[in-house]
Amino acid sequence: MGWLWAIIVGFVLGLLAKAIIPGKQHSPLWLTTIFGIIGAIVGNAIARGIGIDETNGIDWGRHGLQLAAAVVVVFFGDMLYSAARGSRRRA
Template sequence: MFQLLWILLIGFILGLIAKLILRGPQSIPWWLTMLLGAAGALLGNAVAGWLGVAHTSGIDWTRHILQIGFAVLLVALVAPAWGRRKATR
């Protein structure tokens, strides 16, 4: 249970960082920001493992950069689609 809360917290933080990196407004709700950030973290971990840089001595900078990069990518892809969905209602 604690691990799920930790994943959601990190997902929310990564989603907020992604929204700050992107230009312009991203009109997605907080829960979608959290889910996209968590998905970005999972994708970043998977790619870091595939590249062999998931666990290094010290801080895993490459893994963290990959996580943020995937979170930015997901927010950049989903936010415009979410805005169009809301506009058609």
Template sequence: MSFLWAIIAGLIIGLIARAVLPGRQDIPIWLTIILGVLGALIGNVIATALGVRDTGGIDWIRHIVQIAAAAGLIAVVTPLWAKRVRR
């Protein structure tokens, strides 16, 4: 069941990250999900390294770091995907 939650979280984080970035990102939804999941994992590592603790409520700082990590991944991968598709 945790695998399903990781996909759902990756989709949400990836879509928010795409919305934060300016311009259009021509990548498929499956790649958005994968980059969202990777961004969530990287964001968790960074948040833990920064000393962000789990709280009883919503972990806003952790989620912001996750979205930023996913946005960074999407910003790097989108031009690479565009070059791959043009060939």
């Protein structure tokens, strides 16, 4: 069941990150979901590193770090995807 939650959280984080980033992103939905999953993992690692991974109630700090990491991962991941796709079209 953990993998299902990872996909759902990655999907939501990826879509939120795409909404926050200005302009149009060209990565497909499945790749945005993977970027969101990576962002969640990175955000959790950062939260664990600074000691806010488990708190009483809702972990707003951890969720904020997950979203911030997802924004960064989606931004750079989309740049890499666009560059790879553009170079493949020219060949």
